Amino acid sequence: MKKAVLERLARSQLELSRRLKLSWTENSVELVAGADFSYDLTRKKITACLVVFRFPELKLIEKVWAVKNISFPYISSYLAFREAPAFFAAFQKLKVVPDITLIDGNGIAHPRKMGLASFVGVILDICTVGCAKRPVFSFIPPGEKRGSYTYFFNDKKEKIGVCLRTRTEVKPIFVSPGHKIDFKKSIQLVLRCTRYRIPEPLRQAHILAKKGP
Secondary structure, three states, X not given: OOHHXXXXXXXXXXXXXXXXXXXXXXXXXXXXXXXXXXXXXXXXXXXXXXXXXXXXXXXXXXXXXXXXXXXXXXXOOOOHHHHHHHHHHHHOOOOOOOOEEEEEOOOOOOOOOOOHHHHHHHHHOOOEEEEEOOOOXXXXXXXXXXXXXXXXXXXXXXXXXXXXXXXXOOOOEXXXXXXXXXXXXXXXXXXXXXOOOOEHHHHHHHHHHHHOO
């Protein structure tokens, strides 16, 4: 990938970051979605799976898939350009509109505050939360009890994410607001959606993305 192209894409991420809304203004949550991806590198395909759960009982009410050609290489901090097209295609298939969408990836925990969750959130103007299994920035582990958390920061000392313990004495996950939500609501929602380590909508989306449509 040419340097000039990456510079142009980085500028577009910065422009989108100016449209971020990091506050929660809604009164209630009834539908929570989860989005995850699987790859077939032999066929150069990516599959996005979106599942929608009724909240708070976490009952599955809809699942959709979209399969796209892989049209962008894997480059750190540019993942949105690789996975977003499949997400958009799957999201368009939903018959219901989720109040919040959890995405396997980062929100503002990104060098330009434009991880996949923020990228699709801003473009579609939907509420999103990024939930990553691995850290991008350095962090201090939280306490061992479920619900314990610590914030982590970028190079400018800005708060960009939460290292959150979703199960007692189990590895934490890394949560960051995507769009139209704040840290407090992101933490509350992830914990209320979690039965195991990974929030249930994301856990099911991961399983179904691997199976395919």
